[in-house]
Amino acid sequence: MALARLGHAVTGRLRRPLHLLHPPPPPLTDHHAAVAHSFALIHESTRARGFASSPYNAGGVIGYKGQSPVYTVKVLELLLQINHTRSMSTAAQAEPPSLSKAPTPSQTSSKVPLGARKVGMKVVMMSPGFVYEPYSIREPIPFWKSSLPFPNTDPSASFQDRIVRVSSFKLNTKRWFTPSGWRRTKEDVILEMKNAYAVSRLRKKTGYTKKQFYDQAFKIYKEVNTLMARGDTPSLRKILTERMHSTIKNELKKRQSMWSSVHWELVEPAVCIRTLRARMIGLDKNDLDKAFIQLTLEFVTKQKFEAYNTKGEVVSGDKSKEVLVKDIWVFERSLFHPGAYWRVCGRITL
Secondary structure (H helix, E strand, C coil): CHHHHHHHHHHHHHHCCCCCCCCCCCCCCHHHHHHHHHHHHHHHHHCCCCCCCCCEECCCCCCCCCEECCHHHHHHHHHHHHHCCCCCCCCCCCCCCCCCCCCCHHHHHCCCCCCCCCCCCCCCCCCCCCCCCCCCCCCCCCCEEECCCCHHHCCCCCHHHHHHHHHHEEECHHHHCCHHHHHHHHHHHHHHHHHHHHHHHHHHHHCCCHHHHHHHHHHHHHHHHHHHHHCCHHHHCCCECHHHHHHHHHHHHHHHHHCCEEEEEEEEEEEEEEEEEEEEEEEECCEEEEEEEEEEEEEEEEEEEEEECCCCCEEEEEEEEEEEEEEEEEEEEECCCCCCCCEEEEEECC
């Protein structure tokens, strides 16, 4: 009888559906709760399905239909998803801070994550790219007006004649007794102060002297015109700013479409060179040395010019004749770049 009952019980067990029966899991300790909490946080950031909220579909198990709380497989699936998930917020993985050293203020305040390197980019301005306050002819308004020449212009004049000329020398009513005259006087004073300030800063930083600068500017003037006559644009890049170099290239293209070649010659020395304007372009109000200086010069020279077509025939000019030419060029130099030199940044046509 006992053997019959045992066989009947085993047969009944085999006829039942297959279940993965396990004893109920023990309550989570503090350590297990911390691990589960950390997985829950990762669940929010990686969009991975949690293993404690949805049961696993065990339909692949032989002889079973339905759902069963098989959580072990879900844990493995979650770990697989976490290992293949990468955060897109940073390009470098942050290193954990050392337990023995406190974080530095730069690590706590900087927005760059730990382990990532800061790459500094230094932008250097080689030229402002424009002419600041271009020179223009202003209506001449003298401070004084006289119906006779100034007394000192004629040393042979008698004492009585000089007294008459001094008495005829009086104020210019337009400048001193009209609102427009006062405005013009104020503008003239401001312009002269700007000129003096720019020259003083240039002299302090570079040891500027008028004669030395005029000699250097005249050499640049001659070199630029010579290279333009040859059509040598690459050699012009060093003594011209980027914007001026682009302008010269366009002019040479237009000239080459009209003339095949040109002859240009400068008759030295120059007839006259004078400074029309001096300006300083500051980049930092707290650092006066971080600035550019622009000097506007007027060149009055004698030149020879002749242009030829593709057959070598003269189509314009005559190299046997000297022509008086007046040019106004703007020269620019940096006060803060090491090894800076003068370059042409513009030409002014009146």
